Amino acid sequence: MRFVIVTGMSGAGKSTALKMLEDAEYFCVDNLPIPLVEKFAQLTADGTSGEIQKVAVGIDIRSGQALPDLQNVLEWMSINGICYEILFLDASDDVLVKRYKETRRTHPLAGLGRVDEGIRKERKALEFLKKDADYILDTSQLLTRELKAELDKIFVQDQKFKNLMITVLSFGFKYGIPADSDLVFDVRFLPNPYYVEGMRPLSGNDAPVRDYVMGFETAQVFAEKLEDMIRFLIPNYISEGKHQLIISIGCTGGKHRSVTLANELYRRLSNAKDYGIRIEHRDLEKDAIRKGI
Structure with a gap:
């Protein structure tokens, strides 16, 4: 059983990564509420969910005030022998600001303020996940096909990856x-x-x-x-x-x-x-x- 948590900065490519993992035959769930992560992990680990062997769950800043509770969920999973991996998608602040301006989207933590302030708050909120991440992919310079190649290397071919x-x-x-x-x-x-x-x-x-x-x-x-x-x-x-x-x-x-x-x-x-x-x-x-x- 392979359980992957896909997380990272808004605008760094998490949605794209989840679609790519889905194409690689992972069962993908995006923005699962934190209280349900524990239940979902247990269902997939004990076989109750059927023949699902590869799972990817998207979790990010959209979880709001419940996000810090994920630490307790991850500790519970470790104690109960449920193995998981964390994939953290990152990008430089300049690239993230540029991507937001190009798409005219609003950063989830910026409100009516500046995008770079929202990015600063998000980095602080996600520090604990980046610190414990098994794989950190910086997408600042990556083309879509290059991101796909890196994900394939890690999650399909099971090659060793050094995060550089x-x-x-x-x-x-x-x-x-x-x-x-x-x-x-x-x-x-x-x-x-x-x-x-x-x-x-x-x-x-x-x-x-x-x-x-x-x-x-x-x-x-x-x-x-x-x-x-x-x-x-x-x-x-x-x-x-x-x-x-x-x-x-x-x-x-x-x-x-x-x-x-x-x-x-x-x-x-x-x-x-x-x-x-x-x-x-x-x-x-x-x-x-x-x-x-």
Whole structure:
């Protein structure tokens, strides 16, 4: 029997996660009143509910003043041998505010006030659940398909998960350094394919540019040293409870050198199972857009 409590910040993707778990053949119940959680857990655990073997229950700030009572319910479940897992969906405050503004929804704790104040209150109310969570997924940078892949990894394939999502991000310095970067690396010291005939319209995703950039020993040495440093940092970040790591690699326009090195780092790190990893090229198309190509 697998009993999953899906919780987290409003706007972080809990409803989407529940739909995905339902597609994975979990019996899903959203916004179950806290007093009924104990009864529901008992019914599913003793087989009274039939042949349900996988359950996901959505619980969040909508439970209101009853939410703190969930601690007692979880203690009761542990004492009675009912195993449960907590999946906590999170996102940065800036991303949550943006999502609320885009959907024009009202935060459940904001009332007529500001969204960011509602988010602050919600974080405080959910602290006890995040602290005890088995899985924390930061959806700030995740696409829907990437969230699905992570949930599938945890709840279908039963793979080990370390709660760290790494984003390898290429960018152009002329468009600004990504504000949410944790680590920033400048690869403008490498020869620029922009000035090589025939390569200007291509990108680091194209073989000629990739081969040109990585054909320099300096690029190879840099990639090896960067990989070594990141592999050293990852377990330390995990032990400190970090849930999201954004590694930004920049060149002048974010189209050639940065894309090549970001792809190379992603390739070198993508075989690990202790963390999730994704790649994003923020400024890849911006030159074409600016020039009306």
